[in-house]
Amino acid sequence: MFPELFEGVREARPVEERALPPLPNVEKYRVVRTRFAPNPDFYIHLGNARPALLSYEYAREYRGVFILRFEDTDPRIKRPLPEAYEAIKEDLRWLGISWDEEYVQSLRMELYYGVARELIARGGAYVDLCRREEFRKFKLERRECPHRNRSPEESLELFDRMLSGYFEEGEAVVRVKTDLALSDPSLIDWVALRIVDTSKHPHPLTGDRYIVWPTYNFAAGVDDRLTGVTHILRGKEHAVNTLKQLYVYRALGWEYPEVINLGRLKLEGMILSKSKIKEVLGRSRRAEVDDPRFGTLRALRRRGILPEVVREIIMEVGVKGTDATISWENVASLNRRRADPVAPRVMAVFDPVRVSIRDVPKDPSARVLRLDYHPSNASLGSRTIDLGQEDVVEVFISREDFGLLKERGALRLLEFCNISLESEREGYAEARFTGTELEHARRAGLRIVQWVPVRSYVRLEVLKPEGLKLRTLRGIAEDSLARFQPGTLVQLVRVGFVKLEEVLERRRVKAVYAHD
RNA sequence: GCCGCGGUAGUAUAGCCAGGCCAAGUAUGCGGGCCUUUCGAGCCCGUGACCCGGGUUCAAAUCCCGGCCGCGGCACCA
Numbered sequence: 001m002f003p004e005l006f007e008g009v010r011e012a013r014p015v016e017e018r019a020l021p022p023l024p025n026v027e028k029y030r031v032v033r034t035r036f037a038p039n040p041d042f043y044i045h046l047g048n049a050r051p052a053l054l055s056y057e058y059a060r061e062y063r064g065v066f067i068l069r070f071e072d073t074d075p076r077i078k079r080p081l082p083e084a085y086e087a088i089k090e091d092l093r094w095l096g097i098s099w100d101e102e103y104v105q106s107l108r109m110e111l112y113y114g115v116a117r118e119l120i121a122r123g124g125a126y127v128d129l130c131r132r133e134e135f136r137k138f139k140l141e142r143r144e145c146p147h148r149n150r151s152p153e154e155s156l157e158l159f160d161r162m163l164s165g166y167f168e169e170g171e172a173v174v175r176v177k178t179d180l181a182l183s184d185p186s187l188i189d190w191v192a193l194r195i196v197d198t199s200k201h202p203h204p205l206t207g208d209r210y211i212v213w214p215t216y217n218f219a220a221g222v223d224d225r226l227t228g229v230t231h232i233l234r235g236k237e238h239a240v241n242t243l244k245q246l247y248v249y250r251a252l253g254w255e256y257p258e259v260i261n262l263g264r265l266k267l268e269g270m271i272l273s274k275s276k277i278k279e280v281l282g283r284s285r286r287a288e289v290d291d292p293r294f295g296t297l298r299a300l301r302r303r304g305i306l307p308e309v310v311r312e313i314i315m316e317v318g319v320k321g322t323d324a325t326i327s328w329e330n331v332a333s334l335n336r337r338r339a340d341p342v343a344p345r346v347m348a349v350f351d352p353v354r355v356s357i358r359d360v361p362k363d364p365s366a367r368v369l370r371l372d373y374h375p376s377n378a379s380l381g382s383r384t385i386d387l388g389q390e391d392v393v394e395v396f397i398s399r400e401d402f403g404l405l406k407e408r409g410a411l412r413l414l415e416f417c418n419i420s421l422e423s424e425r426e427g428y429a430e431a432r433f434t435g436t437e438l439e440h441a442r443r444a445g446l447r448i449v450q451w452v453p454v455r456s457y458v459r460l461e462v463l464k465p466e467g468l469k470l471r472t473l474r475g476i477a478e479d480s481l482a483r484f485q486p487g488t489l490v491q492l493v494r495v496g497f498v499k500l501e502e503v504l505e506r507r508r509v510k511a512v513y514a515h516d
Numbered sequence: 517g518c519c520g521c522g523g524u525a526g527u528a529u530a531g532c533c534a535g536g537c538c539a540a541g542u543a544u545g546c547g548g549g550c551c552u553u554u555c556g557a558g559c560c561c562g563u564g565a566c567c568c569g570g571g572u573u574c575a576a577a578u579c580c581c582g583g584c585c586g587c588g589g590c591a592c593c594a
Contacts, residue, residue: 039594071594078593132592139591140517173592184518186591194592216594237589239520244590263521264588268528316542317529321521323587327528329544340557375553414554438554448554494555516556 021319023058024258029230032064036092036099037220037234040070040084042274044091045295046310046326047235047265053314054262055233056097067227068092068099072106073219075203076196080106082204091297095307103227105219106205112214113163115222115252116174116193120155124251125192127158128175139188142180148189162195162212169197176218178247190244192218221245229257236261236321263323265314269467270295270328280468292512293465304489304499304514309334332515339489339497339514344373344380347414347450348460348477348492352396355405355451357419359433360393366436367393371415383480387453393433394454396476401449405429412441412448414493450493458482462498464513473513481509489514 026032034055038044044052059066068089072080085104092099105112119125128135128147138145150158155174162172174193182188192215198208214222220241224232239261249256271277272295281289290298300310312334317324360366367387373380387393395413397405405411406429410420418441419431434440441448458481462473477492481500484490488500490511497514504510 037594041594074593076593128592136591170592175592182518184590186518186589188591190590191592196592213592215592220594235589236521238594240518240590241594243519261520320533323522325528327544330528330542333543336557343557345553345555345557372553375551376558412554438552441554442552450555491555491557493553493557496556 020054020057020061020315023062023231024260026062026230031230032059032062033067033228033230034059034064034233035067035069035224035227035229036097037069037071037223038088039074039078040072040080040088041074041078042081042084042277043087043289043296043298045272045274045297046267046300046313047272047295049095049297049310050265050314050317051233051235051262052092052097053095053311054319055231056099057315058231058233059100064230065100066098067101067103067229069103069223069227070105071216071220072104072203072205073213073216074196075198075213076201079201080204087298091301094297094301095310101227103223104205105214105223106203106210108223109206109210109214111226112193112219112222113212115226116159116214116218117156119176119192119248119251120159120174121152122251123152123177124248125155125174125176126150126152127155127162128173128189129158129171132170135189139185142188144180145189148175148177162193165211167195169195171195176244176247177251178244184240184243186240187243190217190247191215192248217241217244218248221248224257225249225252225254231258231260233260233262233319236263260319261321262319263321265317266323266325267295267331268325268327268329271468291465291470292463293468293470302499302501303512304339304497305331305335306338308338328515335515336497340491341374341377342380343489343491343497344484345375345491345493346373346478346481347452348475348481348495349396349398349450349452350473350475350495351399352452352476353399353402353427353429354394354454355397355402355419355429355431356392356394357417357431357433358392358422360387360417361433362389366417369416383478383483385453385478385480386456388455395451396454396457397449397451401447402429404447404449405431408447410434410444410446412438412446413451414448416451418444418446450495452476452478459508461508461510462513463501463511477509482507 036052036055056066130145135145173191175189176192178187178189193212195211196213198211202208242259277294290302292299292303313326369385372382405421412418417436418434420434422430422432456479457476458479460475460477464471464473482503484500486500491497496516498511499514500511502510
């Protein structure tokens with residue numbers, strides 16, 4: 001109809017999403033079923049988002065089913081965090097991921113017991129009563145331990161005893177029979193179920209109801225089969241696990257799903273690993289799980305990183321086994337691209353210095369400024385800065401720009417006027433109005449700097465991560481900043497993008513630094 | 517003890533499986549230009565790289581062998 005009206009929109013920036021390579025052997029399956037299986041012992045981070053998003057995208061592309069499964073079968077070492085179940089779902093939703101089915105492993109224990117019995121009955125597993133170190137010796141010498149050749153019946157009986165609470169932690173485990181000749185000792189007769197004393201380490205969901213717990217490999221392997229998963233996308237650190245699970249599948253006559261191992265995703269300068277985050281959390285009173293120094297999805301969200309950017313990064317890195325370190329500069333750049341057209345622009349000054357300007361004409365055109373929040377996005381509206389009728393107009397500029405003023409003797413205050421320095425002493429300057437024309441400023445080569453009127457401003461605190469340090473920048477900003485809702489991404493002119501967190505009694509604003 | 521992965525511009529990466537369309541793509545950085553919101557933002561142009569050695573081939577960043585360097589994983593965590 002009016003094609004020209006759509007020009008701008010189309011040119012806005014065609015963010016093309018990279019197409020996913022085809023999944024292997026889809027024709028073998030009626031429907032593609034993928035899954036994401038986090039351990040709810042902590043919040044998920046950018047690295048977890050990779051398999052999550054790719055699994056989801058594949059399910060969608062093939063019109064299949066995407067499964068969310070909580071792997072919470074270690075009440076002792078990786079004890080689930082009660083709030084993590086919900087938090088993970090929230091983070092996934094934020095990323096635009098939805099799931100068709102949801103499972104919680106700690107609620108499926110009887111299923112694992114059943115499969116374990118079947119496996120033992122078929123001679124594919126046995127109950128081992130060796131102490132850990134004892135077994136290790138046998139294994140390294142490629143000898144079988146004394147319990148290995150027990151009859152299935154005997155093992156089954158011992159398994160029931162395990163379940164009844166007869167054994168203590170470490171006294172009995174169920175081992176999957178593999179091949180003693182395996183060159184990789186870590187594969188040999190791996191543990192499928194072990195005892196965890198839940199009276200001492202209660203599970204947040206099931207308390208002390210169960211004392212025999214499946215290991216990751218057993219539970220994951222069984223569940224992938226039981227829930228009909230056809231394609232597994234997971235970190236390449238799981239490559240060995242596939243080999244382990246294969247023994248269970250073979251013993252039970254199951255066919256193993258297709259597996260794609262993904263490389264790790266790191267975020268430059270940010271803490272991703274759970275253990276490191278927990279370390280910082282334990283050390284610092286201030287830190288929260290969404291501390292902007294962390295690479296958790298919550299932290300990225302808090303910093304104003306848009307979910308589309310996280311998606312874009314993951315799709316860009318693609319489906320492969322190579323690790324990738326995402327540079328923060330890149331994240332910032334992608335985010336800026338999307339934020340710039342929609343972020344209102346406001347002036348703020350850090351480390352402020354006061355400047356008194358005389359000779360500013362008293363007519364309204366010079367004293368009452370109407371400024372748009374964005375040069376090209378009119379929908380963001382505008383605000384008015386009223387400089388009053390005093391003889392001198394007082395503004396704050398940053399100490400850095402104050403240095404420029406001293407050096408060059410003149411400056412242009414962004415969208416206001418040109419000034420020249422009359423006198424200065426530490427932290428204060430007197431200047432003279434020399435006109436409002438931008439052309440003059442340009443010809444004179446004046447630097448154009450942001451400023452805040454002394455007459456009306458808000459205090460601004462910006463939380464800024466610098467490496468592992470967290471700094472709080474204190475400054476002042478135009479009072480109009482307080483009119484935005486918390487959560488708004490704002491561009492502080494010549495400073496960077498900031499996400500508003502709190503607006504306190506209209507005179508104080510707290511924000512988190514997103515990026516330049 | 518054992519298993520696996522990677523080395524592409526200053527930085528981070530794509531391409532490698534299916535060799536030629538790669539005198540190597542993207543982002544950032546850097547240099548220049550543009551924008552009457554004036555900017556450290558944005559837009560445009562430019563700059564710059566296939567770890568080393570050998571082999572296969574008409575043809576190799578891509579395949580094979582060796583070397584050097586870096587990284588990750590497993591063994592009753594997930």
